[in-house]
Amino acid sequence: MxxxxxxxxxxxxxxxxxxxxxxxxxxxxxxxxxxxxxxxxxxxxxxxxxxxxxxxxxxxxxxxxxxxxxxxxxxxxxxxxxxxxxxxxxxxxxxxxxxxxxxxxxxxxxHWRPLSAAAHMFSRWDGMEVDKGMHFPSFEELVQAYGTPPPPALGRGDPAQAIKLPPPLGGALDAQLLQRYTGRNYDPAAVLPLDLLARLLQRTFGAQAERMVAQEAMVLKKTSPSAGGLHPTEAYVLVQRVPGIAPGLYHYHALDHTLAPLAALDAAAASELARQFVADQHWFVDAPVMVVMAARVARNFWKYRNHAKAYRAMMLDAGHLSQTFYLLATEAGMPAFVTAAVNEKAIERAFGLDPLSDAVVAVCGCGVAAAGQTTLELRYEE
Ligand SMILES: Cc1cc2nc3c(=O)[nH]c(=O)nc-3n(C[C@H](O)[C@H](O)[C@H](O)COP(=O)(O)O)c2cc1C
Structure with missing residues (x-):
């Protein structure tokens, strides 16, 4: 032997x-x-x-x-x-x-880079409840616990030499950029219209164009950049309240623009899974839709084999997608959220993902804002 x-x-x-x-x-x-x-x-x-x-x-x-x-x-x-x-x-x-x-x-x-494989596999959570029985901590509480934070903006070099720039011009993106905020108070009764879900998924995760770059290699063009043009991030969807789509788990197909049902859920089970996914952050649970971003490592590491930067690039890819998702939700008059404080293992079990080949990175979602704000939000008008 x-x-x-x-x-x-x-x-x-x-x-x-x-x-x-x-x-x-x-x-x-x-x-x-x-x-x-x-x-x-x-x-x-x-x-x-x-x-x-x-x-x-x-x-x-x-x-x-x-x-x-x-x-x-x-x-x-x-x-x-x-x-x-x-x-x-x-x-x-x-x-x-x-x-x-x-x-x-x-x-x-x-073709995992050894340090990246260890970082990924040993930073996954199961059964974590980040804030059991508490509310989202206010900055007063944080300052009391940790003291004054480092300053919000950094001065470098000689301030007397700093070049004063003209004010930013207005632009078409301003409406979304300046209204975007992380929603932590969702209306538990409101739905996400199907047309809007379709737009959010297609314009964030869907192919806007496809191109054969070699005889056997196709790349997709999406609205966010992606390392190597590989777009390894897949969208797995937890639907709670979308008219026309039964509550359950789905996978979004980037080319076909379809939702493949993976598991049907009743409303209570869908809400409970949502709570587990975001590690008991109850302020996100009432969002009518959550999207799990999970990177197909074989797609990224096909090019970036045993590569020191590949894992970082996969994390950055999800970050770009979440901002695009936020801006599209904002355009529709809705707040959005993204969180990395997730129970990866619960998500893997629910969608049948293997962490060595499908790396859960973060969860985003959006929905109609509730009338009042019980959990902290940073809206521009305040
Ligand atoms: C990578 C990342 C992870 C985040 N994780 C959480 C989280 O776990 N819980 C939460 O309530 N907000 C989370 N947020 C949202 C931030 O708290 C939020 O962006 C920040 O407070 C600024 O508020 P704004 O988005 O309204 O400008 C996350 C944001 C990013 C980009």
């Missing part, structure tokens, strides 16, 4: 801080710190505590070539290899099913 290490592995000397109660009562230093090695291997969806001997063995076994197990066993012993194989940090070529080896193969096939 042959073995090799998993493709991507980072080992963190993690410090766990705690209170040493015995020391506290005897008047000594009460803060205790315990160190342990944590293996962060993105093909496994968990952190794993290992010991120093396992760290040393992992450091001596390569991740590219398959090595005869018997040769490695002579150095580290069978129990050590068995323990690392059981953890999924070492992989063997036994033809039997091995979920860890399959996940490792998928990770290799996607």
């Amino acid at each position: 042959k073995i090799r290490r998993c493709a991507v592995l980072f080992i963190e000397p993690r410090e766990d801080l705690g209170i040493d109660w015995a020391a506290l009562f005897s008047g000594a230093r009460a803060l205790s710190a315990a160190l342990r090695w944590v293996a962060l291997a993105p093909h496994l969806d968990r952190e794993t505590t290992i010991d120093a001997a396992q760290v040393a063995a992992l450091g001596a076994i390569g991740q590219t070539a398959w090595t005869e197990r018997a040769d490695v066993e002579r150095q580290f012993g069978a129990p050590m290899l068995d323990s690392l194989l059981a953890l999924g940090l070492l992989l063997d070529d036994d033809p039997a099913d091995n979920p860890a080896r399959e996940r490792d193969a998928l990770l290799r096939a996607q």
Whole structure:
């Protein structure tokens, strides 16, 4: 039998801080710190505590070539290899099913940059409730907790030398740019008209033109820029209240301009999923539609293989799309929102997404504003 290490592995000397109660009562230093090695291997969806001997063995076994197990066993012993194989940090070529080896193969096939894979896989949330039982914190509360924030604008260089610019000219975009705000108070009874949903999806996520750039390569032209012209960001839609579209989960097709039903939901289940998606930020839950932006990593990493900037570019792509979405919602007289504080794992389960190949980045949405403002918003007129 042959073995090799998993493709991507980072080992963190993690410090766990705690209170040493015995020391506290005897008047000594009460803060205790315990160190342990944590293996962060993105093909496994968990952190794993290992010991120093396992760290040393992992450091001596390569991740590219398959090595005869018997040769490695002579150095580290069978129990050590068995323990690392059981953890999924070492992989063997036994033809039997091995979920860890399959996940490792998928990770290799996607061309992830190792640090990006670890950053993505280990920053996902499940069951997070960001603000349980509280309201959106006001700036007064934040200042009380953290002190004065750094100044809102930065002065650099000699101010006496600064060139005074003329005031900005008015322009066609001003109406949207100057009315845009993040809505945190949605009318729970209001619907999003189907025509408007169609415009929001097509003009944000849809193809405005298509072009064959090589015999087997098509790129789409969209209203937002995209790294490499690849447009890897897919729109997965949670519908709560759109006349003509049943509550449920859908995928938007960028070329066909269609919504493919993925799961039907009743109103209560749709609202509950919305709450889970945005990590219990109740101020977004009543938006009649939410759009999950999830990047198809194979599309981006097809060009940007094992690339230091590719993950950053995917995050930026979603940011551009969300601004376009905001401006279109504003044009229709509605506030919008975007949030990265999302339970990626709940979203993955709901839509059947694999985080190694479909990276959930953020959730946006929009809807009719409620009459009053109970949660903080920054509107221009105020
Ligand atoms: C990447 C990103 C993440 C955000 N995440 C949240 C969030 O988790 N919760 C929230 O209420 N607003 C979120 N927002 C909205 C900002 O709080 C908002 O843009 C900011 O307060 C400025 O207000 P304005 O959009 O009305 O100008 C996010 C915005 C961006 C661009």
